[in-house]
Amino acid sequence: MNNISLVQDINEVEIILEQFFRQGTHTNNYILAREYENVINERLLYKFISQDNAFLLLNKGNCYRVYYFINDTACYEIPDTDKVMVLEILYRGKSGFPDEMVKFWVNNNFKEHLLRDCYFLKPDQIIKEKTIMDPQVKIKLADTVEESEFARHLINKYLDPYTGDPLSLETLEEYRKSGYLFCAYFGDKMSGILQGEFKNNVWWLGHLVVDEIFRGYKIGNVLTEAYIQKGLEMSCNLLQLWVIHNNEPAVNLYKKFGFSYFNRSTISLIQKT
Numbered sequence: 001m002n003n004i005s006l007v008q009d010i011n012e013v014e015i016i017l018e019q020f021f022r023q024g025t026h027t028n029n030y031i032l033a034r035e036y037e038n039v040i041n042e043r044l045l046y047k048f049i050s051q052d053n054a055f056l057l058l059n060k061g062n063c064y065r066v067y068y069f070i071n072d073t074a075c076y077e078i079p080d081t082d083k084v085m086v087l088e089i090l091y092r093g094k095s096g097f098p099d100e101m102v103k104f105w106v107n108n109n110f111k112e113h114l115l116r117d118c119y120f121l122k123p124d125q126i127i128k129e130k131t132i133m134d135p136q137v138k139i140k141l142a143d144t145v146e147e148s149e150f151a152r153h154l155i156n157k158y159l160d161p162y163t164g165d166p167l168s169l170e171t172l173e174e175y176r177k178s179g180y181l182f183c184a185y186f187g188d189k190m191s192g193i194l195q196g197e198f199k200n201n202v203w204w205l206g207h208l209v210v211d212e213i214f215r216g217y218k219i220g221n222v223l224t225e226a227y228i229q230k231g232l233e234m235s236c237n238l239l240q241l242w243v244i245h246n247n248e249p250a251v252n253l254y255k256k257f258g259f260s261y262f263n264r265s266t267i268s269l270i271q272k273t
Contacts, residue, residue, distance in 0.1 A: 003080045004046040004057055010037055012047065013056070020054040020069035026101055028089050029056070029067045050077035057081070063162050073100060078108050081273075086113065086162040088268045102267065110269040114163055115245035118264040119254050120238055126228060127258040131221040134186070139226045142181040142193075148172040151181060151193040154209040163268045165206070167195070182226050184210070184219045194223040196230065203231035205241035208250075220253055228257060242266075 007013060013036050021027060031039075039045045039058055046057040046064070052072040057064040063084040079085065087105070089098045102112065142148060151172050155164065167175075175181045175195050184192035192210035196203060205227055210219045231239050240262070243250050 004048045004055075006043060007040055007045040007047050007056070010040060013040070013045075016047065016049070016054045016056065016069065020049075020052070020071065022071070024071070026070040026073070026098075026104075027068060028087060028101075029069065030090070031056075031058075031067065046079075048079040051075050053077075055079050057085070059083075060162075070101070070104065073104050076104075076108055084162060084273060085110075085271045086268060088163065088266045090264065090266050093263045093265070098267070102269065105269045108271070110271045113268040113270040114160060116163075116242045116266045116268075117245050117251075118240065118242055118262040119251075119259040120240045120262045121228075121254075121257065121259045122238060123232060123236065125258045126232075127256065129256065131218050131225060133219075133222050134217045136187045137191075137217055137219055137222060138185045139222050140183055140185070141179055142176045142183045145169075145173065147183045147190065147193075148176050148181065150183070150190045151195065151207075151209075154193055154211060155207055158209050158212070159207065162270060167207070179230075182223055182230075184214075184223055186214050186217065186219070189214070191217075192219045192223055194227050196227055198234060198236065201237040203227075203234060203236035203239045205239070220250075221256075224253060224257060 036045065044059040046059065048055045048057070053075055054069045055078065056067040057079055063086050064081055066079070066085050066087040068087065089101055091098050142151070148169055152167060152169050155166055172181060172195070175197070180196045180198065182194040183190055191214035193207065194205065195207040197206050208220060208223060228239065241254065243254060
């Protein structure tokens with residue numbers, strides 16, 4: 001049974017921040033003020049307050065993304081919803097693993113879900129190694145709505161539905177029109193995509209997905225090469241990405257080009273109904 005309530009205006013968020021976000025508070029909150037206003041206007045943000053703890057829940061359609069402000073770890077009263085709840089905790093390096101918060105959420109029937117690591121690459125440290133690829137493989141910047149739709153299909157099909165950051169067709173179209181969406185073809189068949197984002201002179205690799213029937217042709221390698229070349233053309237200061245910790249093929253792929261661990265990781269936890 002739901003015990004959460006809809007946030008009606010930004011003042012409610014400001015009150016929560018003022019009362020519950022203080023020195024020593026455990027929090028995974030990183031939403032910017034303007035983002036709060038957007039999701040409030042769309043009636044997607046909810047709240048739950050329990051004694052000295054507060055929680056904000058963002059309705060993502062298939063789940064609630066939980067942002068917490070915990071001052072009393074002995075209080076186990078948390079939101080109760082009719083959807084899957086998922087949260088992510090950012091930490092720095094192995095020594096910074098958030099044991100106390102993981103224990104708190106596990107005691108509240110959450111389960112550890114995925115570990116992700118942040119990797120970075122400076123332009124002057126790129127290891128250039130041209131991939132010998134099948135002549136049927138071609139890479140191009142997406143230039144049609146159909147290619148954006150294909151990208152959305154692959155992201156929804158293969159990435160984690162709760163933490164894989166699904167993108168709307170509208171958002172993918174924005175990336176396409178900005179020149180940030182690559183498509184791979186095997187012959188005349190669309191076989192993979194890579195979506196990037198250029199922000200504050202950092203060229204982020206957002207999504208890289210290859211259709212399983214075309215894996216083994218080094219399409220991921222060639223897409224990554226195209227992504228790196230695009231970063232050089234834009235004179236980016238840094239190339240950066242997140243990768244699932246135990247996804248060894250992906251980690252090894254990025255390391256081959258010179259990417260290194262950025263000493264930042266996240267752990268996600270999930271509670272299914």
